[in-house]
Amino acid sequence: MTELAESVPDAASAAVKRLANGFCHAKLLLAAEELGVFTDLHRHGPSTEKELVERLPLHPRGARDFLHGLVLLGLLERRDGRYANSAAATTALVPGGADYIGGFLRRADRKLYPAWQNLAEGLTSGKSEAHGAGPEAFRAMLGDPRQREQYLRMMDSANGLVAGHLAGALDWGAHGHVADIGGCRGNLVGQLLRIHPRLRATVFDLTELEAAFAEHVTALGVADRAGFRAGDFFTDPLPEADVVILGHVLHNWSVEQREFLVAKAYRAVRPGGALLIYDAMLDEEPTDLARVLVSLNMLLITEEGSEYTAGEATAWLEAAGCGDVRVAPLGPADTLVVGRKPTA
Missing domain, CATH: 1.10.10.10 (Winged helix-like DNA-binding domain superfamily/Winged helix DNA-binding domain)
Known part of the structure; x- marks a missing residue:
């Protein structure tokens, strides 16, 4: 109640x-x-x-x-x-801890808090009322060292809370190579590589993040097993891997763009591998206010984004040709959808 x-x-x-x-x-x-x-x-x-x-x-x-x-x-x-x-x-709230979320708070204070002042306008127009919601503005933000650092810390806070749960959600010993699509500076794969020493990783993201990636994976001690490929996931080929991850990515885009990205990512999965999708997915009935608020964040700070249900993600995987889909919780705030590709 x-x-x-x-x-x-x-x-x-x-x-x-x-x-x-x-x-x-x-x-x-x-x-x-x-x-x-x-x-x-x-x-x-x-x-x-x-x-x-x-x-x-x-x-x-x-x-x-x-x-x-x-x-x-x-x-x-x-x-x-x-x-x-x-x-x-x-x-x-103390820097250095595994559960530190200060990066998220800084970004929330500067980006989300002002955006929520325009909630009524956003609900009326159906459009983002925040300054700099589009792809060009995002890349301009990455070009500003102060804003880029805030963004990187926010992303580390978000995926750092997921990494430990994801490390136990799959039989990683059966796979040798993971590709994180939209993986920012590699914090998530860096944590996975530290837990699974036989694993190798590729992060696919915008070229503006390559230097930050190199510095971060070096600090994590996994630079010898992690590589970066620069590109735009809508227009450039994705790296093939045994496991491909779309984490905290799909909620930024329209339904049509999500379908396109899921199909493209599934094609990049090698036979016998898996596509992992995670976000703060919505339940069919309103049971978790925190996830509803995340979805409203997407209304306010992206052009067409929102959260979605696990059923919708399953449908996108099935449309891409995947017949083996599993849904599971991923920590307290996210849902994981795993689509497996047949060996042949």
């Missing part, structure tokens, strides 16, 4: 007000990440308000309320007048 459905009649107004104030909760978190609160407390340990004001770009006027707000959100703890990161903040 929803929060509103569970509320008693005389509390309905309060419940609606809490929903209306949801943007305040989000901005508390986003501001704390931007100001470096969680990193600072991880480095220095429990600290007083005065100590945090001295170390951070934080004015005394709002500091107490800001810190108390983070306590009430469950992001900080307060004991004996000192603030410390909660367990959740230590896991998700």
Whole structure:
């Protein structure tokens, strides 16, 4: 049941007000990440308000309320007048951890938060109301070092949460080569290669990402088994591989473009291999608000994108000639659809 459905009649107004104030909760978190609160407390340990004001770009006027707000959100703890990161903040908001999502938060603050101010307009027009939603604007963004770094960190945050689950979702020992289509700077395949030392990988993405890929896979220690092929997946040939991945890709495009990409990717799978598709796919009935919000993100920041159901992905695979399709959860936020290609 929803929060509103569970509320008693005389509390309905309060419940609606809490929903209306949801943007305040989000901005508390986003501001704390931007100001470096969680990193600072991880480095220095429990600290007083005065100590945090001295170390951070934080004015005394709002500091107490800001810190108390983070306590009430469950992001900080307060004991004996000192603030410390909660367990959740230590896991998700301190750089260096496997579950760190700071890159996503930075991108959300600068890209998604402003876009959501135009939700009513987007729902009326059916078009993105964000500046720079098209392919040309995307490539221009990649040409800006500051914006590119934000984008790369956001993508690392998103696929880093998937990598461990994907590493156990397939019998990788039966395959030698994986190709990640739209794989950005190779964070996902880098994690797979570290877990499966016999595996080799190719990332296919825009040429603007090649240097970032080389630097990242070197830092991960897998550069000897990972290669990059530059191109546009709508117009250029895809690399053949035993396993081909379309992860967090299809939701950026129209239905017709998705059908085209699935068919093209399936042709790139070698006999006996598999095509892996994952996204925050929608259920047939509205059961997961987080996935619905991801789909609305696509409305606001892409020209024709949205989330889709596993049934729709299955249909695209079947139209491409795949007769062996499996659907499974992929961690808490994504769904995996696996289409296998016969050996002959």
